[in-house]
Amino acid sequence: MTTDNNALRVDTIGNLIDPKLKPFIKLPESPSEKPHLIGSKCSSCGEYFFPKRAICPNCLKDEKPEDILLDNKGKLYTYCIVKAAPLGFDAPYAIGYVDIPEGLRIFSPLTECDKGKIKIGMDLELIVDKIREDEAGQAVYGYKFKPVSL
Amino acid sequence: MRTVYIIGVGMTKFGRFPESNVIELGRTAALNALRDAGINKKDIQVAYAGHARTGQLYNRECGVGQSILWELGISGIPISSVGNFCSSGSTALREAWMAVGTGMYDVAFAIGVEKLTGRAGKGRPLTSDGVELLTVMGFSPPIYFGNVATRHMADYGTTPEQFAMVAVKNRKNAGPNPRCQYKDPITVEEVLNSPVIVEPLTLLNCCPTTDGSAAVILCSKEVVSRYTSKPIEIAASALRSGPYKKCKDITTFGSDRLSASDAYETAGIGPEDIDFAEVHDCFTIAEIIHYEDFGFCKKGEGGRFVEEGMADMGGKLPVSPSGGLMSRGHPIGATGLAQVAEAVWQLRGVAENQVEGAKVAFTHCAGGFQDTIELGDVQSSAVTILKRGW
Numbered sequence: 001m002t003t004d005n006n007a008l009r010v011d012t013i014g015n016l017i018d019p020k021l022k023p024f025i026k027l028p029e030s031p032s033e034k035p036h037l038i039g040s041k042c043s044s045c046g047e048y049f050f051p052k053r054a055i056c057p058n059c060l061k062d063e064k065p066e067d068i069l070l071d072n073k074g075k076l077y078t079y080c081i082v083k084a085a086p087l088g089f090d091a092p093y094a095i096g097y098v099d100i101p102e103g104l105r106i107f108s109p110l111t112e113c114d115k116g117k118i119k120i121g122m123d124l125e126l127i128v129d130k131i132r133e134d135e136a137g138q139a140v141y142g143y144k145f146k147p148v149s150l
Numbered sequence: 151m152r153t154v155y156i157i158g159v160g161m162t163k164f165g166r167f168p169e170s171n172v173i174e175l176g177r178t179a180a181l182n183a184l185r186d187a188g189i190n191k192k193d194i195q196v197a198y199a200g201h202a203r204t205g206q207l208y209n210r211e212c213g214v215g216q217s218i219l220w221e222l223g224i225s226g227i228p229i230s231s232v233g234n235f236c237s238s239g240s241t242a243l244r245e246a247w248m249a250v251g252t253g254m255y256d257v258a259f260a261i262g263v264e265k266l267t268g269r270a271g272k273g274r275p276l277t278s279d280g281v282e283l284l285t286v287m288g289f290s291p292p293i294y295f296g297n298v299a300t301r302h303m304a305d306y307g308t309t310p311e312q313f314a315m316v317a318v319k320n321r322k323n324a325g326p327n328p329r330c331q332y333k334d335p336i337t338v339e340e341v342l343n344s345p346v347i348v349e350p351l352t353l354l355n356c357c358p359t360t361d362g363s364a365a366v367i368l369c370s371k372e373v374v375s376r377y378t379s380k381p382i383e384i385a386a387s388a389l390r391s392g393p394y395k396k397c398k399d400i401t402t403f404g405s406d407r408l409s410a411s412d413a414y415e416t417a418g419i420g421p422e423d424i425d426f427a428e429v430h431d432c433f434t435i436a437e438i439i440h441y442e443d444f445g446f447c448k449k450g451e452g453g454r455f456v457e458e459g460m461a462d463m464g465g466k467l468p469v470s471p472s473g474g475l476m477s478r479g480h481p482i483g484a485t486g487l488a489q490v491a492e493a494v495w496q497l498r499g500v501a502e503n504q505v506e507g508a509k510v511a512f513t514h515c516a517g518g519f520q521d522t523i524e525l526g527d528v529q530s531s532a533v534t535i536l537k538r539g540w
């Protein structure tokens with residue numbers, strides 16, 4: 001299932017996002033916007049981080065690296081197809097690592113990546129979508145990457 | 151550091167023991183080690199217990215070593231817990247090695263124990279400690295190694311058949327070893343056709359869920375002659391954590407390369423001097439990468455190394471002659487010391503699956519993940535090099 005972000009109000013999706021992931025996801029505020037992951041950037045040495053860091057580990061100078069919206073596109077570094085899923089996840093699904101232009105690698109579930117179509121190096125873009133169900137069967141949202149639509 | 155020797159080792163059988171608890175398992179292995187060393191329990195001066203899941207599973211975060219040794223009438227000495235993911239047992243050994251090597255103590259005990267069959271989520275992969283964010287996103291160790299496997303296949307042409315050959319080899323090695331959980335031979339086809347966990351890894355490419363314990367007694371050069379004329383020397387005991395380089399090559403483990411190079415340097419030897427190795431084959435792809443990271447073969451040639459029989463008994467460098475984690479099982483805190491116990495029996499020339507004339511052994515344990523979604527390395531890697539001390 002891929003969610004049409006415009007169909008659900010931002011605050012509705014916001015409430016469905018896993019609380020642990022909330023600080024890392026910026027939802028679109030208008031239909032023309034796309035979701036982004038929120039990383040951080042050290043004001044002293046310029047290093048990017050995802051997840052956000054409390055202090056820049058490189059130079060220890062910036063104790064509150066500034067939040068920045070990361071590029072929502074990337075390339076698939078590697079992946080696997082999960083058949084024996086952790087509790088709440090619906091197998092089979094693809095999950096892998098996506099390299100984004102800031103020089104970061106993002107661990108992410110992948111969607112619309114059927115076997116045969118999925119390929120290392122493929123161009124992907126970020127979406128916000130259901131990633132699993134909680135103990136009560138409620139949909140829990142998070143981020144995913146999907147192939148860039150041509 | 152003065153020279154430190156191993157004078158006694160002991161293990162339980164590894165398997166599923168629903169009626170046993172961690173204290174009974176630990177007590178059995180520790181008693182076997184005391185008897186093997188022929189040592190009076192009063193001679194033990196310090197002890198370290200490696201365990202990684204007893205807190206989460208049995209509300210026993212601390213005190214496991216004290217409880218085990220209390221049952222054997224050993225008390226009053228310094229005893230502490232060592233938790234370091236899959237390297238917990240190896241780290242306990244390293245602490246004991248340092249305690250004796252620095253001259254603070256003459257005789258030390260290292261005990262490793264774990265009981266994993268008590269965990270919930272039967273049939274689902276074991277989760278990893280301290281990775282909340284990753285777990286929210288569906289992370290599990292098989293998923294990590296599945297990702298590693300896909301990239302290794304893409305970069306080097308490694309095949310699922312080559313992964314399977316690791317499992318087949320290690321199961322064949324386990325045949326004569328009574329301590330292994332699984333001993334029946336398997337074929338490449340059986341491995342490939344077993345249920346898929348995360349493609350490209352099937353069930354028989356993953357180590358099983360296991361209970362067990364292992365223990366090792368160490369002593370200084372000054373006192374070793376009181377106990378044995380055939381001690382095993384600890385030529386090196388190295389430990390590293392993950393270096394976490396951004397966007398690193400996922401088909402090599404930085405912490406493993408660092409711990410191995412430390413160990414080679416301390417021991418003053420290279421991979422060509424090793425007679426056999428017991429490595430952390432938690433997944434078959436991991437063993438293939440270990441061949442490369444430890445210099446047993448060149449980068450990218452790990453698949454061919456196993457396919458051409460180099461890691462077989464009688465090959466260029468036999469790997470996991472005991473059966474490895476794949477067959478023995480992987481009770482986390484016990485594994486590193488079980489590898490050392492198996493290596494000691496090899497060096498004494500009394501192993502069931504004996505490497506002829508083995509004089510130098512290499513053992514390796516590694517594991518744990520950092521909770522960064524952009525993850526790149528394992529949290530702990532321990533390498534021990536052992537050699538005949540006579």
Ligand SMILES: [Zn+2]
Nearest residue numbers: 042045056059
């Ligand atoms: Zn900085």
